[in-house]
Amino acid sequence: MIDVGVWKGGSALFLAGLLREAGTNGTVIAIDTFLGSPEHWDRRGRNGNLMPCKNGRPLLYEQFLTNVVRTGMQDFIVPLPQSNEHAAIILSRLDIRAGLIHIDAAHEYEPVMRDVRAYWELLEPGGYLVGDDYVAVWPDVIRVAHEFAQSVNQPLMVADQNGFCKSHSERYRRRDSGGFLAPEPRRSDIGALLDRCELEPHSGFDHPLAIGEGAKAAIR
Secondary structure, eight states: OEEEOOTTSHHHHHHHHHHHHHTOOOOEEEEEOSSOOGGGGOTTSTTTTSSOEETTEEOHHHHHHHHHHHTTOTTTEEEEESOHHHHHHHHHHTTOOEEEEEEOSOOSHHHHHHHHHHHHTTEEEEEEEEEOOOSTTOHHHHHHHHHHHHHTTOOOEEOOTTSTTSSOOEEEEOOSSSOOOOSSOOOOHHHHHHHHOOOOSOOOOOOOOOOSHHHHHHTO
8 A cells, every 4th residue: 555645654554454454465655745735834724733843844754754653553654755756656667566555645736647647557457546635625636536537537436424534535457468447446455444444544643753763663
């Protein structure tokens, strides 16, 4: 699995929990710059107090590591602190593909479209590309979801409040490298997991921040 746009680790931990619960020999690659999004730098906005900083630098990576270690998920999560674009290039060169890719990074049209296009190429045949924040407050996300689905000739499936993340998400299924989604696809194991998941990935929880080599070493 690949998680693009990690924030403090909520979605990566959620996906890792699915792997552990299912007894699957898998890993969540957690991709983020850990520098926050534009809305997190606006101290006057509603999200301006969500990002801890020290000496002018966000402490999101340290918070992420702390949350991973203190929930015991370090064996299931591999952090890749990179830009989304560079991370996609790195994974492609390493010939790494994933059965499920969750994108919840930027909310502006151009970067969102770049992300879905880049990570669509990293999806295994029969895998799922899942997006988040399909809500009116982020109209560019909604626009990309529909335009991209049309461009790859795939139906757009929008989850309701009982779906993957208790908020509207969009997902596409890649049938194979050159084909398209059948009207009634056979449910894969990942699809079955998605349909019964009812936890919110970005729950906003924080474990008390533990900064230091101990937290970093525990996840290596």
